Amino acid sequence: MIEVQKNNFLINEEVNNCLKNIIKTKSFANGYIFYGAEGVGKKQTALRFITEIFKQTSPEENVEERIINNNHPDFLIIKTDSLLETKSSRSSDLEKTRKSGSEVIKVSQIRNIKTFLGQKSINSEKKIILISDAHLLNEAASNCLLKTLEEPSNGIFILLTSKLNLLLDTIISRCQIIRFRSFSSKQIKSILKEYLDTSKVNINTNLKFKDLINSANGSPNQLSKNIEIWNDFSDEIICKLDSPIKNSVEILEISKLIYEKLEIHQQMCLINLIQTIWWRKTKNISLVKKLENLKYLLRRNIQPRLAWEITFLKISMEDT
Numbered sequence: 001m002i003e004v005q006k007n008n009f010l011i012n013e014e015v016n017n018c019l020k021n022i023i024k025t026k027s028f029a030n031g032y033i034f035y036g037a038e039g040v041g042k043k044q045t046a047l048r049f050i051t052e053i054f055k056q057t058s059p060e061e062n063v064e065e066r067i068i069n070n071n072h073p074d075f076l077i078i079k080t081d082s083l084l085e086t087k088s089s090r091s092s093d094l095e096k097t098r099k100s101g102s103e104v105i106k107v108s109q110i111r112n113i114k115t116f117l118g119q120k121s122i123n124s125e126k127k128i129i130l131i132s133d134a135h136l137l138n139e140a141a142s143n144c145l146l147k148t149l150e151e152p153s154n155g156i157f158i159l160l161t162s163k164l165n166l167l168l169d170t171i172i173s174r175c176q177i178i179r180f181r182s183f184s185s186k187q188i189k190s191i192l193k194e195y196l197d198t199s200k201v202n203i204n205t206n207l208k209f210k211d212l213i214n215s216a217n218g219s220p221n222q223l224s225k226n227i228e229i230w231n232d233f234s235d236e237i238i239c240k241l242d243s244p245i246k247n248s249v250e251i252l253e254i255s256k257l258i259y260e261k262l263e264i265h266q267q268m269c270l271i272n273l274i275q276t277i278w279w280r281k282t283k284n285i286s287l288v289k290k291l292e293n294l295k296y297l298l299r300r301n302i303q304p305r306l307a308w309e310i311t312f313l314k315i316s317m318e319d320t
Contacts, residue, residue, distance in 0.1 A: 012041055012180055019049050019178070023056070028126070029176040031149055031157040033134070035164045036180025039221025042160045043132065045180075050075060050128050050158070058123040073122040078109050078131045105131070107140035113148055117155045127155045134159035135166035142168050149174045182218025215269075215276040222269065229262065229269050241274055243281055244315050251312040259305035264298055267308075271295055290315055 022028065034042040051064045054072065066072040080103035113129055121127055131137075137145060146168060149157060159175065161167060216223035245251050258267060275291045278284070290311055297307040 012045065015045060015178055015180055019045070019052075023049070023052050026056070028053070028156055030153075030155070031159065031171075031175035033159045033161060033164070033167070033172065033175045033177045034180060035161055035177055037182050037217060037219050037222075038162045039216075039219035039223075039225065040180045040182060041221070042180055046130055046158050046160060050130065053126065053128065053156070054124050057125050074124045074127045076113065076116045076127070076129045078105060078113070078129065080105055080133055080136050103133070103136055105133070105137045105141050107138070107144050110137070110141045110144040110148065113145075113155075117148075117153045121154060125154070127153075129155055129157050131157065131159045134161045135163040137167075142171065146170050146174075183220060184218065188213045188216055188218065188220065188223060211273065211276045211280065215272045217272070222272075225266070225269050226273055229266050229273070242277065244278060244287065244318065245312055246316050248313065248316070251316060252309060255305055255308035255312060258308055264304065267298060267304060268295060284318060287315055287318055290318075 034046055036042055047064075047067055051067050054063050054067070054074070063072070067075055070077055116129070117127055119127075131145075149171065157175070159167070159171075164172065164177075212223060212226055215226055240250060240254055245254065258270065262270060271291050271294055275288050278291075279288050294307055294311040297311075298304055
């Protein structure tokens with residue numbers, strides 16, 4: 001078992017210096033796009049940025065806490081529907097949505113922004129809207145957001161995304177892009193050494209630190225997620241995933257387990273890990289492509305268990 005000791009990973013100094021200058025000069029744009037790979041600190045940095053903006057006009061002690069808890073009167077966060085767990089939402093419906101990976105940001109959520117901006121600011125000069133996973137805006141929501149961005153208002157928009165190409169060009173053109181670069185292998189290794197309790201590693205597993213680093217793709221957060229996901233599996237399952245599976249019964253068993261134990265985003269992380277490990281062992285590009293196609297199937301809401309079964313069965317016929 002591998003245990004994470006801390007949660008606060010390295011800070012992106014280049015981005016921080018840029019945002020500090022914006023705050024110092026009060027040269028705020030109407031919209032910002034925080035763009036970079038998953039898990040490189042976009043949301044954490046955005047929350048700090050928002051906190052500092054509010055502190056300029058309302059230096060109350062609990063600003064940061066209110067932002068984090070999403071109860072500041074001049075702050076609105078927009079998330080995908082599956083993350084908005086309301087009293088009227090049934091847990092079974094939420095679980096079904098998370099399993100299918102069908103999260104979207106709807107037009108009704110963006111229309112709420114207009115209502116929010118139409119109200120007078122209470123504690124600050126500006127109202128701030130944070131849109132998480134902005135690439136999940138559906139077509140109607142994207143067009144509605146574009147109109148809102150075009151209209152003069154007392155708001156600052158911050159869009160978080162790992163897929164800039166999925167945003168409308170007209171939305172991108174109206175925002176200042178803040179690029180979050182992935183961390184180097186050296187930085188990731190430093191994080192692995194500093195933040196992980198390596199004394200808790202089970203030496204009988206076939207998981208290698210190099211695989212964790214490579215599968216993280218320069219993302220400290222991804223590194224942490226990969227470790228958490230891998231720890232959810234028994235040693236027996238880890239051993240089975242250590243190399244391409246040939247036995248059809250084992251393929252059906254492990255596909256069922258993956259489907260039952262992991263949500264879609266966790267399954268994506270698992271695929272990255274498997275790709276890294278199997279490529280190291282086989283150097284088989286066809287195998288890697290089949291796993292990449294598995295990601296595509298999951299994103300297209302193909303039944304996850306069936307997608308895993310078909311992929312593993314196809315791989316079992318490879319000469320590895």
